[in-house]
Amino acid sequence: MRAFLFLALAAFAQVRIPVGLDAFVPVPDDNPMTGEKVTLGRRLFLEKALSRDGSISCATCHDPERAYTDAKPLSVGVAGKRGSRRVPSILNRAYGKTFFWDGRIGALEEQVLQPIVNPLEMDLTIEEALARLRQTGRYPALDERSLSHALSSYVRSILSGNSAYDRYVAGDRLALPVEALAGLRLFRGKANCAACHLGPNLSDEQFHNTGIGFRDGVFSDAGRNLVTKRPEDRGAFKTPTLRQMAERAPYMHNGSLATIEDVIEHYDKGGVANPHLDAELQPLRLTVEEKRALGQFLRALSGEVREGL
Numbered sequence: 001m002r003a004f005l006f007l008a009l010a011a012f013a014q015v016r017i018p019v020g021l022d023a024f025v026p027v028p029d030d031n032p033m034t035g036e037k038v039t040l041g042r043r044l045f046l047e048k049a050l051s052r053d054g055s056i057s058c059a060t061c062h063d064p065e066r067a068y069t070d071a072k073p074l075s076v077g078v079a080g081k082r083g084s085r086r087v088p089s090i091l092n093r094a095y096g097k098t099f100f101w102d103g104r105i106g107a108l109e110e111q112v113l114q115p116i117v118n119p120l121e122m123d124l125t126i127e128e129a130l131a132r133l134r135q136t137g138r139y140p141a142l143d144e145r146s147l148s149h150a151l152s153s154y155v156r157s158i159l160s161g162n163s164a165y166d167r168y169v170a171g172d173r174l175a176l177p178v179e180a181l182a183g184l185r186l187f188r189g190k191a192n193c194a195a196c197h198l199g200p201n202l203s204d205e206q207f208h209n210t211g212i213g214f215r216d217g218v219f220s221d222a223g224r225n226l227v228t229k230r231p232e233d234r235g236a237f238k239t240p241t242l243r244q245m246a247e248r249a250p251y252m253h254n255g256s257l258a259t260i261e262d263v264i265e266h267y268d269k270g271g272v273a274n275p276h277l278d279a280e281l282q283p284l285r286l287t288v289e290e291k292r293a294l295g296q297f298l299r300a301l302s303g304e305v306r307e308g309l
């Protein structure tokens, strides 16, 4: 286990934590957030020299205009190479416990170097990446560690909160329109969404099988099973945050659901039946009005997106 120092980011430089998020952000003690690292990390996040053909940066896939994901069902890297999973939103990952859809990585410091070396994403070695940054003449001398620390510090600063839902929870009883409020009650009650989508980031950071990707008796992607090798983890994926939901279609690890309404239909059916379907999923029998209310609630999870200091 890594030692973590729990730093109140709000007390730190100029970072303001949006309403609704935990004021305490876990930051590893060997990579404290500083203005310098976050600013450098932002420039690196936008740097296309970090991809083999100079065509993409982190922000190409994690687009700030789309809540840090893109509009494609599956990720597309250098030279149009297709990945097998949807680009996840990277909002509020400062609070993350594991990274990637299958949770195969345990620290953001390690995570942020993976896309650079992934042949289907940016496709460079770390040595090549560092040499390219040097050649631009625009960066201070960097090594693997300072590259990872700057990128991870910047990713930690990308936060979403202060939505109508957050203001309602904070005590503003009028913040949620009537229909969205009915949706919140369903979310916590009849529709059982809060069994997994809970806490400030609306995720338990655990892995569940909802049947997405199960077809003709098999999962196209084994998900968490790739990490644990346990048969019951086949088809289980990490519960994503639901923040800024409206701006980041399509949904799910394989981008297979195009709209919020499709997501609600998926859960209304009780997910897709398969041998390891999560026990929390049951047919919901929501009425047309209830489905609409739930949709309005999901749309009320869009608030303020902040990055940097």
Ligand code: HEC
Pocket: 045, 056, 057, 058, 059, 060, 061, 062, 075, 076, 077, 078, 083, 085, 086, 087, 088, 089, 090, 093, 096, 098, 099, 100, 101, 102, 111, 112, 113, 115, 116, 120, 121, 122, 151, 155
């Ligand atoms: C070609 C598109 C693409 C590029 C470029 C890209 N990513 Fe990603 N990113 C993905 C995909 C796809 C995943 C999920 C992969 C998986 O689960 O196996 C991901 C996952 C992540 C995650 C984990 C999110 C979570 O919730 O677990 C973080 C953080 C992240 N990327 C940051 C970055 C950073 C920083 C860069 C630039 C150095 C970057 N990404 C470049 C496609 C991309």
Ligand code: HEC
Pocket: 089, 187, 191, 192, 193, 194, 195, 196, 197, 207, 208, 209, 210, 212, 236, 237, 238, 239, 240, 241, 242, 245, 250, 251, 252, 253, 254, 263, 264, 267, 268, 278, 280, 281, 294
């Ligand atoms: C058993 C746990 C569980 C329950 C209950 C649950 N979810 Fe999920 N949710 C997940 C997991 C896991 C994923 C990712 C599944 C995948 O991609 O294979 C997910 C994905 C989503 C997504 C897509 C997010 C994205 O970034 O693509 C939405 C939207 C969503 N859920 C909404 C809901 C709603 C609304 C309910 C209640 C009707 C609900 N969930 C109930 C675990 C759950």
